[in-house]
Amino acid sequence: MTTPRDLLIIAMDADVRHSPEPGDLSLALAGAELIDLLGAQAITLDGDHLVPGDRPPPVDRLLDDAASSLVRRAPYESLGDWLWRRGRGLPEAYLAALEAEGQLTRSRRTSWMPFQTGRTVPADAPAHRSAASRWSSDEPVLAALAAAVGIREEPTGDSADVSDDAVAAVLAAVNDALQELDAERRRRAIDEAAADNIRRGE
Structure with a gap:
């Protein structure tokens, strides 16, 4: 399995309180x-x-x-530009791939909601078991990405130790992009609140 597949499976396993925003997951x-x-x-x-x-x-x-989508001529593409460009629609692409491979299933409906069909969840398949094993071992890269999108608390101890400088640079770029996205969400919320006040004549 790959790191993005493992991250998506872990995100799907997360409870509702820790489900990442789609935009955050795209960047991660x-x-x-x-x-x-x-x-x-x-x-x-x-x-x-x-x-x-x-x-x-x-x-x-x-x-x-x-x-194949990498820019192959100098000055090449920056980390930040890659994350924003490549991230568009990426969760849907990985979901489609997992579904096509039979790695997803529908959760059972609850007895008190007989017409609810359930949500899509990882099947009990090798991909799910591999991601769960990596997650339970607190592997540093997966732990850091999960923390960045809010699936888990900030990693501590060994899970926070990413020794490869290039990998650390990618993780830092992901965090920077997530902060930029969060700032944009806040700006939009303020603008929408101001527009609502104007419409209400406040």
């Missing part, structure tokens, strides 16, 4: 792709720019798509 999945591409030496970092490498990406269709 794009960052997770970069981390896997770094691990496969399909990319390297030159400062905060992504330089395509010579090695092929891991055998995964969506990671192949990610690698």
